[in-house]
Amino acid sequence: MFNIELNQTHQTMKALKVVGGVVVLLVVVVAVLAFTMPTHVSVTRSTKIDAPADYVMKHVKNFAQINAWSPWMDKDPEMTSSIEGEDGQVGTVYSWSGNEDVGKGEQTLTEISDGKVVSHLHFITPFEGEANATTTFSEVDGMTEVSWAYDSEMPIPMNVMGLFMDMEEMLGPDFQKGMDNLKALVESNKSSKNEFDGFTIETIDMPERTYIGARDTVPMAEMGAFFATNFGQIMGSMTKAGLEMAGMPSGLYFIWDEEGQSTEMMAAIPAAAGSELEGFESFKIGGKALKVDYYGPYEGAAGPHMAMEKYMKWHGSIMNGPAIEEYANDPTTVSDPSETHTIIYYPIDEGLRD
Structure with a gap:
């Protein structure tokens, strides 16, 4: 009887050592991955628009226009939004709230300069997070090249989640749709523009x-x-x-x-x-x-x-x-x-x- 109990204890200890070894190994693997995987996430999509750069920029820096080309409006047509501050000026805040596909958050204009509009994103639901969205504009051969970039930081050890979350795959199609929507909107508005200098x-x-x-x-x-x-x-x-x-x-x-x-x-x-x-x-x-x-x-x-x-x-x-x-x-x-x-x-x- 004593030998049986001793044998069972020995087997239990052996199993615990194996589990402990696996846990240690996983911790080591996670630590190694955390210190070798990038902590910066970036997704960029571009398009060419047949309109002057300053005219294209107005459709990006003015939040009143954003719902007309945002790729996320299609995911929740009932999404609500509001604007605080003087639209088109640094410090203006755009807030949105929608279903689980679009969540809830805020977007604040942080920089407007020649050829660039930068805003800070604060995601509230379905997860808390921060990111920057940068849109650049450059005129080439009578067209405007527009690039829309998403940049965020994933601190150690959260960056390991990059193994299971492909941001290019998750955000890339949405950003491309946004660029396509912006091109269609701007070129349509350009062709019908008939007000100049009042x-x-x-x-x-x-x-x-x-x-x-x-x-x-x-x-x-x-x-x-x-x-x-x-x-x-x-x-x-x-x-x-x-x-x-x-x-x-x-x-x-x-x-x-x-x-x-x-x-x-x-x-x-x-x-x-x-x-x-x-x-x-x-x-x-x-x-x-x-x-x-x-x-x-x-x-x-x-x-x-x-x-x-x-x-x-x-x-x-x-x-x-x-x-x-x-x-x-x-x-x-x-x-x-x-x-x-x-x-x-x-x-x-x-x-x-x-």
């Missing part, structure tokens, strides 16, 4: 018309006198000839020489297409055009013209005629100069607009 620009089909008027190269300082002299003569001659006005008095600008302070222009009144009037020039125009309404004194009319130029550069539009200013009301009949209404048209080549 002016809304329309694309219209201008009815064909003929402008009747006087054309000459005029010093900019004498433009007012040129209009005053010719508008009255044109109106009087049109009335005598039985020609009806098809619009308000206008200025057509064929050449604008800022350096020489002169312009080749036409003081004109629109009439029916094909109209002619002895002693005056005729200029027929119609078709696709850009249009902007400007309210204010003539001295400020450079603003909408600059907005038109920005629009054309943005969309790749090309002018195929003179810039036209239609003076929709008489500044002497309004009580406030801000009520003076000028309609500006830029005829464009329809085939070159995107």
Whole structure:
């Protein structure tokens, strides 16, 4: 009986030694792995977007845009979010809360510089964690290369979990989807962008018309006198000839020489297409055009013209005629100069607009 109990004790001790040895071995293996495996985790995905870098950056640094391209919105369309602070500025906080696929957390803008937006991520559920998200932008051959990177630290011994968690496999597809979503969103918004410097620009089909008027190269300082002299003569001659006005008095600008302070222009009144009037020039125009309404004194009319130029550069539009200013009301009949209404048209080549 004593020998049996002794034998059982011996076997138990032997088993404990084996288990203890295995535990020690596992601890040693974990320790070795912990000190040899990386503690830094990084995942990066990139894309090329047909838009200027600063325009692309607005869609990333402004949290109001993030839900429109975030890959995690598809995982929980009911996810709630909020923004604290001035959107698009360092210190702004974006908070989200959703199902188990998206969890709960906060994202804080920590850096905005030329070509870079950095934010700090604080994950609350389903696990506590910290990370940085860095988006970089660089223009190459008319396109913007965008890279979206995720960086986090896994301290020893937690870094051993990297054996069982492939972050590339876990996050890579989501980050690529985010880049694809961002590209689609930005390029769609770019093609429909029509507001520049506070002016809304329309694309219209201008009815064909003929402008009747006087054309000459005029010093900019004498433009007012040129209009005053010719508008009255044109109106009087049109009335005598039985020609009806098809619009308000206008200025057509064929050449604008800022350096020489002169312009080749036409003081004109629109009439029916094909109209002619002895002693005056005729200029027929119609078709696709850009249009902007400007309210204010003539001295400020450079603003909408600059907005038109920005629009054309943005969309790749090309002018195929003179810039036209239609003076929709008489500044002497309004009580406030801000009520003076000028309609500006830029005829464009329809085939070159995107």
